[in-house]
Amino acid sequence: MSDEKKVFGRAEEFLTLFNQGAEFTKELLHENERLRHELLSVQDDHRQAATDPGEWGKLRHELLAQIDQLTLEKDNALERLRTVEAENRQFAGRYVEIEEENNNLANLYVSSYQLHSTLALSEVLKIIIEIVINLIGAEIFAVYVQDERSGELEVVASEGMEVETFLKIAPGAGVVGRAVVSGETFCGDTHGTQDWESPIACIPLRVQDRPIGAIAIYSLLEQKDSFTPLDHELFTLLAGHAATAIFAAQLYSQSERKLNTIQGFIDLLTK
Amino acid sequence: MARKRILIVEDSPMMRQLLTFALKRLKGVDIVEAQDGMDGLRKVTSDHFDLALIDINMPVMDGLKLISLIRGEDSLKEMPVCVITTEGAKEDRIRALSLGANEYLTKPIQANQVLAVAKALLKAE
Numbered sequence: 001m002s003d004e005k006k007v008f009g010r011a012e013e014f015l016t017l018f019n020q021g022a023e024f025t026k027e028l029l030h031e032n033e034r035l036r037h038e039l040l041s042v043q044d045d046h047r048q049a050a051t052d053p054g055e056w057g058k059l060r061h062e063l064l065a066q067i068d069q070l071t072l073e074k075d076n077a078l079e080r081l082r083t084v085e086a087e088n089r090q091f092a093g094r095y096v097e098i099e100e101e102n103n104n105l106a107n108l109y110v111s112s113y114q115l116h117s118t119l120a121l122s123e124v125l126k127i128i129i130e131i132v133i134n135l136i137g138a139e140i141f142a143v144y145v146q147d148e149r150s151g152e153l154e155v156v157a158s159e160g161m162e163v164e165t166f167l168k169i170a171p172g173a174g175v176v177g178r179a180v181v182s183g184e185t186f187c188g189d190t191h192g193t194q195d196w197e198s199p200i201a202c203i204p205l206r207v208q209d210r211p212i213g214a215i216a217i218y219s220l221l222e223q224k225d226s227f228t229p230l231d232h233e234l235f236t237l238l239a240g241h242a243a244t245a246i247f248a249a250q251l252y253s254q255s256e257r258k259l260n261t262i263q264g265f266i267d268l269l270t271k
Numbered sequence: 272m273a274r275k276r277i278l279i280v281e282d283s284p285m286m287r288q289l290l291t292f293a294l295k296r297l298k299g300v301d302i303v304e305a306q307d308g309m310d311g312l313r314k315v316t317s318d319h320f321d322l323a324l325i326d327i328n329m330p331v332m333d334g335l336k337l338i339s340l341i342r343g344e345d346s347l348k349e350m351p352v353c354v355i356t357t358e359g360a361k362e363d364r365i366r367a368l369s370l371g372a373n374e375y376l377t378k379p380i381q382a383n384q385v386l387a388v389a390k391a392l393l394k395a396e
Binding site for chain 1: 283289292293377381382
């Protein structure tokens, strides 16, 4: 009896499942029919649009408006791209300029730092020589210092030629003497003739309005053709800072001498 | 990435300061200075360097002698060497390059030039 019930129960379950399947199939067939109608309707619309010049015109008009809009957008984008490219080029140029300026400032800073790093005259002169060789690229040059009593300019340091080779110069005489008196840097033809009367450049060294001496450049290193804007900056720096450094070293040396003399007197009196 | 070590062998304190200033702009580098060829030799044989910038005219031992000693040492044969000098003659350049220098720059130098050469030599190592 219970087996019979089980069989009936399972048959009922199967029947329910079958009915659900049949229902689902009906729904699918109905949906398929609906989609077929929709497709036919769309195909009809297309066929009508293809045959109706009014519809075509509307479609064409819409498409042309869309093309115009897209062309405008493209032109705007291109214009913006061009602007950005121009800005980029400008920034790149500016970056190079700033880099160069930065390098120049580093050169000027190091030169100035070194010039004021000592109070010994020999060291100051050595640093001036290093600046003129390594940063300006001069091959033959001389550092003149003005004698306080006679006013004559005498070479105290040189490169490329012995100090003794250079003659003393009277104030106002020749290119060097004139540059010292006027206080104006002289810059001539860089392909000089190694004539001691006419250097290719002469930088007067002054502390305020007081002439200290001059740096006369007679020739440049083989690989250097002409003076650069940085060289002119260095000339200005040397004109002021080298002069101050020489002046300070001279004063320090004098005060040292005086101090030693006074100390000697004191020692003599107290012994 | 491991830090790179650069040795500057130059007798002028001003040039050492300037080169250090320029090279400090490279990322991840340590810079060591030597004041003459002998000092440079001592440092290069006692420590590892990825690049050496060497001046030619120096007291105690000149740059050319230092380069020939460096290239004679097995462990230093591959170390890039760049000469920085006032000597602009073709013969000087040929001499330095034939002794084993990888690059030859003449003074007055541009910081950009030194940076470009240093970058290239550090990459090529």
